[in-house]
Amino acid sequence: METNEACRAANIESPLSNHMQEAEGAEATVAPERSNIEICLRVRPVPDPMEGIHVDKDERTVRFIVPRSINQGLTNNQREAYQFTFNKLFPANSTQEEVFDGVARDVVLESLEGINGTVFAYGQTGSGKTFTITGGSERYEDRGIIPRAISLIFSTIAKRTNTTYMVQVSYLEIFNEAGYDLLDEEREVRSLEELPRVHVMEDENGTLHTRNLSLHRAATEEDALNLVRMAARFAHGFVWLEIPEGTFSTCD
Structure with a gap:
């Protein structure tokens, strides 16, 4: 087991x-x-x-x-x-839906209320982290936490007609203690090391900021999913969905 x-x-x-x-x-x-x-x-x-x-x-x-x-x-x-x-x-025997509902649903909904939230998977190689976070490619019900979170975000904000939301997506890979922007569009790259290095800095108030991490606006659920697919050309990463006054992020 x-x-x-x-x-x-x-x-x-x-x-x-x-x-x-x-x-x-x-x-x-x-x-x-x-x-x-x-x-x-x-x-x-x-x-x-x-x-x-x-x-x-x-x-x-x-x-x-x-x-x-x-x-x-x-x-x-x-x-x-x-x-x-x-x-x-x-x-x-737990399903992907059961895992998402138990682990991530409340975090996603709270992020829409201005509360930052993070979900990440931790485990040895081959333990199922990618399947849990990203999901399988053959069956719709095998969608992982990331696509389900994106779907929930857009379905929820669509019902809130009195509020305007803007969703932005970043995709950060952390490899050997270095961060890389997987959604960089300024150059053609063939390997992870050719991507822009992302630097994390802390200000005088203790707040962390990233430098060289691009933000991409997603007007629809499909836009956000396409950005995730684009970043998936490389290995595992840290997906950051930013909504004004709150963020939701996942890490594999």
């Missing part, structure tokens, strides 16, 4: 701190403290489920059993069980 973590952040006031507490029987539990950051776990389906891993959707926990090894008659006194608790847990 492989796992893929998706994290949500909105109006962050304090950093999340996880702490380990030892329980009886050499067990350990990791539980997130109350925070504006939610830690969600999505379990990737695998052909052969592994023994010793127990997923409890109702309790939002994953429990790992690691039998103690005996070497030359000596018992290893290492912990035998580890249990991790998350804000939300999506088992292997």
Whole structure:
């Protein structure tokens, strides 16, 4: 079984701190403290489920059993069980819609009210981050968080006839601690390293600003999706949808 973590952040006031507490029987539990950051776990389906891993959707926990090894008659006194608790847990049979509704829907809607929000996927190679964030290409229901977020933004603002919105899209790739603008239109490039480098700067108030990151206006849902497809010629990235008084971003 492989796992893929998706994290949500909105109006962050304090950093999340996880702490380990030892329980009886050499067990350990990791539980997130109350925070504006939610830690969600999505379990990737695998052909052969592994023994010793127990997923409890109702309790939002994953429990790992690691039998103690005996070497030359000596018992290893290492912990035998580890249990991790998350804000939300999506088992292997979860749909893309269920993941989006549970992780990103509220963040998107809050961004339209002026509250910045971020959703990003974290996990090892092959754990399903790209599928969760971008989605599959064969079936409409396999759309990931980015296209679903774009659709929700435009469908919501279309109903608010008394308010005028402007949506702008940026697409930033972070590779080896360097940022690149994947939507640069000023030159023909063949590799990521040929793209403009994006620099992040902090002002005297502690606010972060980006330099060399282009903004592209998207008047329709299709405009925004085309920009995302254009940037997808390169690898994984950080999509930034900017709406006056609020932003929504995703990272893969």
